[in-house]
Amino acid sequence: xxxxxxxxxxxxxxxxxxxxxxxxxxxxxxxxxxxxxxxxxxxxxxxxxxxxxxxxxxxxxxxxxxxxxxxxxxxxxxxxxxxxxxxxxxxxxxxxxxxxxxxxxxxxxxxxxxxxxxxxxxxxxxxxxxxxxxxxxxxxxxxxxxxxxxxxxxxxxxxxxxxxxxxxxxxxxxxxxxxxxxxxxxxxxxxxxxxxxxxxxxxxxxxxxxxxxxxxxxxxxxxxxxxxxxxxxxxxxxxxxxxxxxxxxxxxxxxxxxxxxxxxxxxxxxxxxxxxxxxxxxxxxxxxxxxxxxxxxxxxxxxxxxxxxxxxxxxxxxxxxxxxxxxxxxxxxxxxxxxxx
Numbered sequence: 001x002x003x004x005x006x007x008x009x010x011x012x013x014x015x016x017x018x019x020x021x022x023x024x025x026x027x028x029x030x031x032x033x034x035x036x037x038x039x040x041x042x043x044x045x046x047x048x049x050x051x052x053x054x055x056x057x058x059x060x061x062x063x064x065x066x067x068x069x070x071x072x073x074x075x076x077x078x079x080x081x082x083x084x085x086x087x088x089x090x091x092x093x094x095x096x097x098x099x100x101x102x103x104x105x106x107x108x109x110x111x112x113x114x115x116x117x118x119x120x121x122x123x124x125x126x127x128x129x130x131x132x133x134x135x136x137x138x139x140x141x142x143x144x145x146x147x148x149x150x151x152x153x154x155x156x157x158x159x160x161x162x163x164x165x166x167x168x169x170x171x172x173x174x175x176x177x178x179x180x181x182x183x184x185x186x187x188x189x190x191x192x193x194x195x196x197x198x199x200x201x202x203x204x205x206x207x208x209x210x211x212x213x214x215x216x217x218x219x220x221x222x223x224x225x226x227x228x229x230x231x232x233x234x235x236x237x238x239x240x241x242x243x244x245x246x247x248x249x250x251x252x253x254x255x256x257x258x259x260x261x262x263x264x265x266x267x268x269x270x271x272x273x274x275x276x277x278x279x280x281x282x283x284x285x286x287x288x289x290x291x292x293x294x295x296x297x298x299x300x301x302x303x304x305x306x307x308x309x310x311x312x313x314x315x316x317x318x319x320x321x322x323x324x325x326x327x328x329x330x331x332x333x334x335x336x337x338x339x340x341x
Contacts (some may be wrong), residue, residue: 025337026313027055027320028329029162031292032073036324038129039112040080041071042136043147050151052327055320056160056199059144062167063176068104069141069185075099075167078118081110081138100174104140112136127296141182145189160197164224168207169233179211186219194220194254199289201257205235212252222289223249225258243280255287255319263290263318264311266301272311278318288316293323306332313337 033045034052046057060073077083077097083090084097086109091097099107113131115124123131145161152158163182171178182200191198201222202208211217229238239245241262249256264274281288290312295305302308309332312318323329 026318026333027289028053028326028333029056029058029289029320029322030054030326031058031322031324032060033057034324034326036128036294036296036328039114039136040073041139041144042112043139043143044134044136046144046147047151049326050148050159053330054159054326056162056197057144057148058162058164058322059141060164060166061141061178061182062099063171063178063181064099064104064107065101066103067176067181069178069181070099070104070107071139071141071144072099073166075170077102077107077110080115081112083110084118086110100171100176107138110138112138125294125296141185142189145185149189158197160199161191162199162201165200165202165204165207165211167233168202168204168210179207179215183211183215183217191219193218199255203231203235204233205231205240206233209252220254220287221252222255222257222287223253224291225256225262227259227261241277243283246280246284246286250284250286253286255289256281257289257291257322260290260292260299260308260312263288263316264299266299266303266307266311268301270301270303270307272302272307272315274311274315278316282317287320288318289320289322290318291322293321293325293329295325295328309333310336 030049032040034048035045038045038048041060049057059071061069062072062075064070075098077099090101114129116122117124148159148161165179165182168179186198190196196219199220199222200211200217201224203224203226208221208223212221225241226237231237240249241258258277262275262277264272266272278288293308298308305328309329312321321329
């Protein structure tokens, strides 16, 4: 009896009892690794994010010509590598270079750089890692997981993984099944259930259903939600963001990942205005992992990094965040939410 009362008092103190929310420290998800400091999805970026104390490391996964899962944010190569220089004649009719058109051996010849505009050559975020310095290569999904599992062994931690299945419909149109390949790798490396430190995420609703129902994924599953109304695959994001849509999603997924703008916006005075989305997601027991904290590219009218973190973790009470600056987010949580929410 006393134990029950104590637990009730603790939950009430966290302000979460009515919502049925577990009182726990929010999770930090390294968005493409420590991408605020090093070229995205490189092993160096993953190691740096790991050392910063994050809870999960993200892997965006596409396929090579020889069906090898590659960790890269896009199906294209020409905004993060020197592919146009190394293989100038390998672009498609649309002028783009695709990962799917190159074997692993060919992909390993490319140098990875900080993201740039392929038309102007200018870096998207100019204050990040300088162009042309050091040498970085594309990484396979297995190489990425081996690094993380190796670090887990040597440090005694249990940092999780967060693979995103990229453009599965497009891959199938090209004759490849990226979802099946990703799930096969996860199974081989011991990620199969909700007890494992792994989330699988995707922007395509039909594929999320397929991953759960046809391909039999029993681990944690997250539906990514674009701020747009429709996805290129036909996903109705406007509906899925609604209370009815969240109720429908809760039948299949364990969590949702909306853009920050879906959760909170700032008025001209720099004051945070939180939407009902987080409350609606919690009503359906959906974990909430929005994207992405970028302290060098704050949302419109957001006055500071501190204001951004406070609005998300305190005002909206999100369960975790994708962040380019894992060290900053980890330290903010330690300083401002040292015990729990």
